[in-house]
Structure formats: C-alpha cells, structure tokens
Amino acid sequence: MNADKPAAFPVSVHRRKLIQQGAALAGTSLLPFAPRVLAQGGGNQPYKGTTINVSCWSATYPKLIQEYLPDFEAQTGIKVNYDLPGFPVFNQRADLELSVKGSSYDVLNLTFIYIARWIGAGWFTPLSQFINDPKHTPADFDYKDLLPAAVSTLSDSKGEPYAIPWTADAQIMAAARGDLLDEAGLKFPGTLDEFSNVLKVLKAKGGPAPFATENVYHWTYVPFLYAMGGKVFRGAPGDLFPLLNSPEAIASADYFASIMQNYAPDGVMSYNFDQVIASQKQSKTNLSILNHAYLTALGQGDSPVAKTVRYGWVPGGKAGRFPQVAVHGWGIPVGSKKKEAAWEFIKWSMSKSLLQRMLKEKGYAALTRASTLETPQFKSAMMVNGQDLGKLYLDVVDSSKDGHMAYRTVHVFPQTGQQINKAIGAIISKQMTAKDAMNLAQENLLADLKRAGVKV
Numbered sequence: 001m002n003a004d005k006p007a008a009f010p011v012s013v014h015r016r017k018l019i020q021q022g023a024a025l026a027g028t029s030l031l032p033f034a035p036r037v038l039a040q041g042g043g044n045q046p047y048k049g050t051t052i053n054v055s056c057w058s059a060t061y062p063k064l065i066q067e068y069l070p071d072f073e074a075q076t077g078i079k080v081n082y083d084l085p086g087f088p089v090f091n092q093r094a095d096l097e098l099s100v101k102g103s104s105y106d107v108l109n110l111t112f113i114y115i116a117r118w119i120g121a122g123w124f125t126p127l128s129q130f131i132n133d134p135k136h137t138p139a140d141f142d143y144k145d146l147l148p149a150a151v152s153t154l155s156d157s158k159g160e161p162y163a164i165p166w167t168a169d170a171q172i173m174a175a176a177r178g179d180l181l182d183e184a185g186l187k188f189p190g191t192l193d194e195f196s197n198v199l200k201v202l203k204a205k206g207g208p209a210p211f212a213t214e215n216v217y218h219w220t221y222v223p224f225l226y227a228m229g230g231k232v233f234r235g236a237p238g239d240l241f242p243l244l245n246s247p248e249a250i251a252s253a254d255y256f257a258s259i260m261q262n263y264a265p266d267g268v269m270s271y272n273f274d275q276v277i278a279s280q281k282q283s284k285t286n287l288s289i290l291n292h293a294y295l296t297a298l299g300q301g302d303s304p305v306a307k308t309v310r311y312g313w314v315p316g317g318k319a320g321r322f323p324q325v326a327v328h329g330w331g332i333p334v335g336s337k338k339k340e341a342a343w344e345f346i347k348w349s350m351s352k353s354l355l356q357r358m359l360k361e362k363g364y365a366a367l368t369r370a371s372t373l374e375t376p377q378f379k380s381a382m383m384v385n386g387q388d389l390g391k392l393y394l395d396v397v398d399s400s401k402d403g404h405m406a407y408r409t410v411h412v413f414p415q416t417g418q419q420i421n422k423a424i425g426a427i428i429s430k431q432m433t434a435k436d437a438m439n440l441a442q443e444n445l446l447a448d449l450k451r452a453g454v455k456v
Contacts, residue, residue: 048077050341055083056109057090059328060293061166061366064358065349072348078341086272087216091414098123101335106342108333110154110163112326116237116411124162125332130343131161141347147368149397153327153409163329164350165368167293170396171223171314171324174295175287176280177208178310178385188312192227192255195315199263202286209265212285214273217424218417219324220289221256227317228252232407232416240410240449241456244419245435245442254434257427269428281305289314292393293366299384300363311387313396325400326408365390415448 056062062084069080085093094108098118110118118124130136131143150165175181175188181198184205189195202210213220222232230248234241243249260268265285273294279285281297281304288295298309314323330346332339348354355372358364365381372378373390382390407413423441426432432440449456 045075045077047341047344050077050338051079051081052106052338052341052345053081053083053104054107054342054345055085055090055094055105056328056330057087057111058084059167060297060364061358062109064362064364068354068357072345075348076341076344078344080345095414097335098333101333103333103335103337105333106336106338107330107345110329110331112153112169112328113408113413113417115154115409117414119156119162120411123334125334125336125339127161127164127332127343130347136340136343137347141351142371145352145369145371146350147370147397149400150327150329150368154329154331163331164346165327165329166350167328167366168368168397169291169293169324169326169328169366170393171219171289172292172295172392172396173287173289173312173314174280174298175310176298176305177283177286177308179308180205180207180286181310188310189315190313192224192315192317196259198287199259203263208283208286209279210263210285211259211287212264212268212271212276212279213260213289214271214276215269215425216272216421217256218420219326221253221420221424223289223314223322223324224256224317225249225252226322226404227315227319228255229317229319232420233410236407237410240412240454242416242442242445242449244423244445245438250434250438253424253427253438257424257434260428261430269425291366292389292396293364296363296365296382296384296389299389300381307385309384311384311389311392313392321399322404323396323399324408325397325405365393412449412452412454415452416445419445419448 066082066084069082073079090109091111091114094105094111095114097104098108099121101123110124137143146165147168150168151161154163154165155161178188180202181188184201186198186201187194189198199210225232225248228248228251230246230252231243233239234243265279271279273290276285276288276290277294277297280288283305295311297303299306303309313321315321330349332342332346336342352369352371355367355369356375356377359367359372359375359377359381363381365378367373367378373394379390382388382393419441423437426437427434446456
C-alpha cells in the first residue's frame with residue numbers, strides 16, 4: 001500500500017454519531033488585563049458585568065462544578081457560559097479554536113493527550129504570572145499543595161505551569177458483584193491468566209455479563225498491550241517509531257477483542273463510561289476496567305451494588321502491570337481577552353474549600369490536593385467494604401513514575417489514538433483479524449507521522 005495514502009478501515013468502524021454542537025457562545029465585552037484584587041469574602045463583586053466562556057469534556061468533576069457555579073457568580077459577579085460536550089467533540093472544538101488563537105474561550109481543559117501539542121505550540125497562557133503574584137493569588141490557595149506529579153505533567157521542561165490539575169485519572173478494576181466471585185471460590189484477578197479464568201467461570205454460571213469497558217480503546221486496551229510486552233512506540237518520547245504490529249501488539253489486540261466478543265454485553269462497542277457504570281449498578285455487567293473516579297461511584301451513596309463491589313489493580317502479564325494514569329487541568333488560552341476573570345474561575349474551582357465541599361457533599365474523591373487526601377472525610381469515603389481505595393488510587397498514580405505513560409503525551413498521540421481505536425474496533429466487530437488490523441494501523445500511523453514531520 002502507498003504510505004502516503006493509508007487504506008481505510010471498514011466503514012462501519014467509523015460510524016460514531018457525534019454529539020450535536022451546542023449553541024454558539026454568547027459574545028461578551030472585553031476587559032483590560034490589569035490587576036484587580038478580590039476583597040475577602042468576595043461580597044463586592046469586583047467583576048460584575050463580566051462574562052467568561054468555559055469548556056471542558058463531560059467528566060464527573062466539571063459536572064459537579066456546574067452545580068456550584070451560582071456560588072462563584074455571587075462571589076465575583078462573573079457570569080459563566082459553561083459548555084460540557086463529550087470528550088471527542090470537546091477536543092475537536094478546542095483544538096480548532098486554539099490553533100487560530102481565538103478568543104471564544106477564556107478557560108479550557110488542557111487535555112492529557114494534547115499536552116505536548118497545545119503547550120508546545122504556545123496556545124496556553126503561562127500561569128506563574130498569576131500564581132506568584134499575591135494580587136491575583138492569596139496564600140491560602142496554596143499552589144504547592146497540589147500533587148507534584150500532576151503539576152509537573154501540565155508544565156513545560158522548564159517547570160512553567162500551563163494548567164491547574166483538577167484530576168489525576170487512575171485506572172483500576174472493579175467487580176460490581178464481587179459476591180459472585182466469592183460464591184464461585186474465585187479471588188479478585190491479579191494476572192491475565194487469573195482474569196481469563198474468572199471471566200470463563202462467571203460466564204458458565206450465568207448472571208451478569210462478566211466484563212465491559214468503554215469504547216476509548218487507546219485507553220482501555222493499552223494496559224493489555226504493555227502487560228504482554230508490547231509498546232505503542234519504541235522509545236517515547238525520543239523514539240516515536242510505532243510498534244502497533246509487533247507480535248505482542250497483535251497478540252494483545254486479539255486477547256482484548258476476544259474478551260469483548262465473548263464476555264461483554266450486546267452493544268458494548270457503543271458504551272461510554274456512563275453506560276458501563278449504569279450497567280454495573282444494574283447488575284447487568286460485573287467486572288470493568290475504568291478510571292477510579294467513575295468506579296468509586298459503585299460503592300457510594302445509594303448504589304445498588306455498594307455492599308458487593310470489590311476493587312483492585314488492572315491485571316498484569318509477563319512484562320508487569322501497567323494501569324493508565326492521565327492528568328487534566330484548567331488552563332487559559334492565549335487568545336482570551338479576560339485572563340484575569342479566567343484565573344478567578346480557576347482559583348475558585350480548585351480552592352481547598354470547594355474541593356472539601358465536593359468531598360463532603362458529593363462524595364467526589366478524585367482529588368489533586370494533598371491536604372484533602374489526608375482528611376478524615378477522604379479516608380472515610382475511600383473505605384468501601386474494607387478496601388482502602390485511597391491507597392489504591394495513590395499507588396496507581398505513583399506507578400506512573402516508571403515512565404510508561406510517556407507514549408501518551410507526545411504531540412502525535414491524537415493520531416496514534418485514532419489508529420488504535422479503529423484497529424481494535426475492527427477486530428472486536430470481526431471485520432478484520434488482529435494481524436490485518438494491526439498491520440493496517442501500523443501502516444496508517446507511519447503515514448500520519450510522516451505528514452506530521454516525525455522522522456521514523
């Protein structure tokens with residue numbers, strides 16, 4: 001095949017109905033970029049009459065922020081146009097706006113897989129000018145209280161921060177009906193062999209579908225790739241030669257697809273994370289591999305499976321165990337004309353007081369402040385059926401220090417992720433064999449990298 005004109009995957013793999021674009025953000029008046037100090041308590045509404053446009057993808061934390069927005073508006077006088085599209089739509093929209101350095105948005109999520117592209121291109125505002133200026137940031141914001149690993153991920157090589165991390169997503173596994181494992185004499189699976197056996201036994205006994213996960217395969221499949229000795233790139237971030245058709249990649253793709261084909265519910269290829277969690281809560285699905293922020297909901301509040309859920313690491317293989325860890329944060333596009341007001345929103349949304357309220361009132365525990373992680377409320381919320389989810393979360397985040405997540409922050413990962421998604425989707429749907437799909441993904445990605453100017 002011609003590397004300059006990659007072949008297409010089967011058409012049905014591409015059919016994904018995008019979330020409809022929302023109404024255009026309302027135009028707002030511009031304010032000069034000059035220091036303005038909020039009075040303690042915020043009662044004087046120093047920004048009254050100001051409107052800012054904020055957008056993020058639709059995750060748990062930004063959804064909760066939406067509920068608290070009236071408090072922010074009452075304190076500052078700043079009105080917020082708040083937009084929460086799905087993950088792919090948000091990234092497409094943000095990438096386009098950032099690339100022209102437009103002024104449509106004042107605060108945007110800095111998405112993990114776009115860190116190198118968006119920071120490297122100079123599309124986000126350096127934040128030290130706000131963080132280090134007491135006129136903008138009082139001492140009680142306590143920037144150093146944010147988890148160092150999360151902060152460094154959203155900074156450049158010189159340590160300049162470009163976003164404030166609102167989450168460090170840690171991938172774990174949960175069995176919504178852990179009682180069914182107990183009844184079958186099965187322990188929570190720690191290895192791929194144990195995982196395969198658990199799924200096989202659960203299927204034979206009937207009941208919920210043994211497994212399901214979301215259709216973002218460049219997130220859910222990769223732990224299996226690495227556990228079986230494969231890699232996405234030969235040596236990211238320096239060596240970006242792709243290894244999508246290595247023997248390990250083909251074997252792991254076949255393994256992952258067979259799990260989805262044989263043990264997941266019908267229609268699983270259309271599942272996003274919300275649908276997976278709903279399926280588990282309804283006891284239609286048992287095990288899943290997802291972000292801890294989603295899976296912790298199974299053991300909280302009025303969840304029907306709160307008393308039966310079990311948690312653990314993603315299964316490991318011959319090469320080790322490789323849970324995915326991703327950091328997202330609030331940043332200010334360089335094109336924003338209201339950077340001051342934007343910083344007020346970021347500062348408020350990541351304040352100790354608001355995060356404590358989220359923990360206390362909503363049970364939200366995917367937090368990035370060390371002080372909050374040490375509170376009795378956090379430790380209590382993270383004890384589920386005798387399991388310390390707080391320790392599991394911190395241990396998984398800590399595991400990323402080995403560098404296995406470096407593949408995901410290179411500037412060409414968006415293209416890479418698309419090729420992985422297409423390939424795994426083609427295999428699960430049985431339109432292509434694992435070998436053919438991964439060979440095609442390799443060929444297509446090489447062409448993508450060539451167009452991006454990467455020497456491979």
